[in-house]
Amino acid sequence: MGRLAVLRWQVLSVAVAFLAWEAAVRVGLLDPLFVPAPSMVLRALPSLAAEALPRLLDTFGKTALGYAIAAAVGVPAGLLLGSRRLLHDVAMPYVVALYGVPKILILPWIALVFGIGLSTAVLSAAVFAVFPIVVLVAAGARDVDPTLVTVAVSMGATRGQIGRKVLLPAVLPSVLTGLRIAMVFAILGVLLAEMLAGHRGMGYLMQRQAMAFKAPELFASTAIVSALSVSVVLFLEHLNRRLGQWR
Amino acid sequence: MKLWLGRAVVLVVALLAWEAVARNLDPILYVGPSRLPAALGRVMSVRDLPPLGSHLWLTLGEVVAAFLLAVASGLWVGFVLGLQKTLGRIYEPLLAVLYAVPSVIWYPSLMLFFGLGPASKIAFGFLLGFLPVTLSVLAGIRQVPESLITVAVSMGAGPGAVFRKVMLPAMAGTLAGGLRTGLALSVVGVLVGEVLGARAGLGYVLTYAYGLLMTAEYAALVVIVAVAVLTVDALGALVEARVRRWAD
Numbered sequence A: 001m002g003r004l005a006v007l008r009w010q011v012l013s014v015a016v017a018f019l020a021w022e023a024a025v026r027v028g029l030l031d032p033l034f035v036p037a038p039s040m041v042l043r044a045l046p047s048l049a050a051e052a053l054p055r056l057l058d059t060f061g062k063t064a065l066g067y068a069i070a071a072a073v074g075v076p077a078g079l080l081l082g083s084r085r086l087l088h089d090v091a092m093p094y095v096v097a098l099y100g101v102p103k104i105l106i107l108p109w110i111a112l113v114f115g116i117g118l119s120t121a122v123l124s125a126a127v128f129a130v131f132p133i134v135v136l137v138a139a140g141a142r143d144v145d146p147t148l149v150t151v152a153v154s155m156g157a158t159r160g161q162i163g164r165k166v167l168l169p170a171v172l173p174s175v176l177t178g179l180r181i182a183m184v185f186a187i188l189g190v191l192l193a194e195m196l197a198g199h200r201g202m203g204y205l206m207q208r209q210a211m212a213f214k215a216p217e218l219f220a221s222t223a224i225v226s227a228l229s230v231s232v233v234l235f236l237e238h239l240n241r242r243l244g245q246w247r
Numbered sequence B: 001m002k003l004w005l006g007r008a009v010v011l012v013v014a015l016l017a018w019e020a021v022a023r024n025l026d027p028i029l030y031v032g033p034s035r036l037p038a039a040l041g042r043v044m045s046v047r048d049l050p051p052l053g054s055h056l057w058l059t060l061g062e063v064v065a066a067f068l069l070a071v072a073s074g075l076w077v078g079f080v081l082g083l084q085k086t087l088g089r090i091y092e093p094l095l096a097v098l099y100a101v102p103s104v105i106w107y108p109s110l111m112l113f114f115g116l117g118p119a120s121k122i123a124f125g126f127l128l129g130f131l132p133v134t135l136s137v138l139a140g141i142r143q144v145p146e147s148l149i150t151v152a153v154s155m156g157a158g159p160g161a162v163f164r165k166v167m168l169p170a171m172a173g174t175l176a177g178g179l180r181t182g183l184a185l186s187v188v189g190v191l192v193g194e195v196l197g198a199r200a201g202l203g204y205v206l207t208y209a210y211g212l213l214m215t216a217e218y219a220a221l222v223v224i225v226a227v228a229v230l231t232v233d234a235l236g237a238l239v240e241a242r243v244r245r246w247a248d
Helices: A003-026 A038-083 A085-100 A107-114 A118-142 A146-154 A159-197 A201-211 A215-246 B002-023 B033-045 B052-083 B085-100 B103-114 B118-143 B146-154 B159-196 B202-211 B215-247
Strands: none
Touching: A003 A038, A003 B085, A038 A085, A038 A118, A038 A159, A038 A201, A038 A215, A085 A118, A085 B002, A085 B215, A107 A118, A107 A159, A107 B202, A107 B215, A118 A159, A146 A159, A159 A201, A159 A215, A159 B103, A159 B159, A201 A215, A201 B103, A215 B085, A215 B103, B002 B033, B033 B215, B052 B085, B052 B118, B052 B159, B052 B202, B085 B118, B103 B118, B103 B159, B118 B159, B146 B159, B159 B202, B159 B215, B202 B215
């Protein structure tokens, strides 16, 4: 089966799924109070758009900030952990353990210290996103083949040259993978903070819509946020491939 | 040996630093480790809360239910999509897209549908655990060398024997890793659900203590839950290592 045929089947299946969903609501298999039909969700979209736009900017602005912090802390920390053998062996179990602890546990504390505003969501995004970056970058830096460095040194390369021409291309893939994965974590961190202790943003809006039983609006918000985050991730993946070609 | 000493030193230094910082700051916001044991005792005996044990059991039950559902449907979907190559080519990319969606956006809808009781937590834990299990089955099946299957079939092995002797050993490691990730995510899903809105369970007790500004009790609970989660994951890692050794 060719790529086009696969795509045709994918589109068809999704369309059939939506039609079946619509039909299930119309014949009364699903209660529209809880699960609105796709047509109802579509009708809710325009009225939601005006309310959602500033909130989306808010949510994704906070995501960008938290993501930047996570990258600025995580990449150097990962490089350091990956390149110093002793440090890696001593500290890595703690990093992995902290990665494994559900961040939701400390989120209430962050909200208590930083309030319900911007900084809680930004910090939450950073806390969620920093660990995958550190772990992946450290793993990548550790796996750099030492003979590459030896060869470069024996050929008279300076430290700066080794960094730019040998180490950077060698660790770049894992840095990029870490940064790509971290984006979803950052969005998740912001949304979760907004749901738990927000007064703005999409997470807060969705939580309120759920409490108010505004199912069509809630489904529309869910669709908007997921479409946006999928496109952000796809864009990063595209960027990744471009950089991969450069390498 | 020296390594363990180094790790212990890091832990002690971290605890001391935490204590030193917490002492000089607002005791309501910052709880040093020295206050945790007493707080733990108080958590156990708070009159306003039902006994911690019953919340613990509820959370554990939700996790088990969510994980079992995730494993059952993840294995099923994974094997269907992995063995029917055409179906796999069509639907695996659709599943993988879900990885690019921050999972927590599903929770408000689930809460609306299932209410504040355990059902919404189980549903969310299931949703989070399902994806890694399914994708690990798919990845595992790809690792099975086609030639081995051909050889086994040509030597007269039935489907059951092929599955047990050829496929299972080749994919066991990946599958075990996926199950472990699935369990960790089911735990996260249940806890997130309980913190965001519940009337019982560990997450509820946590937000209850936090809501009353009983921060020392809250911190003690965080430590307990974190240790429990890490213990479960360590057991999972042990099982995974066992399986990988068996498969090799």
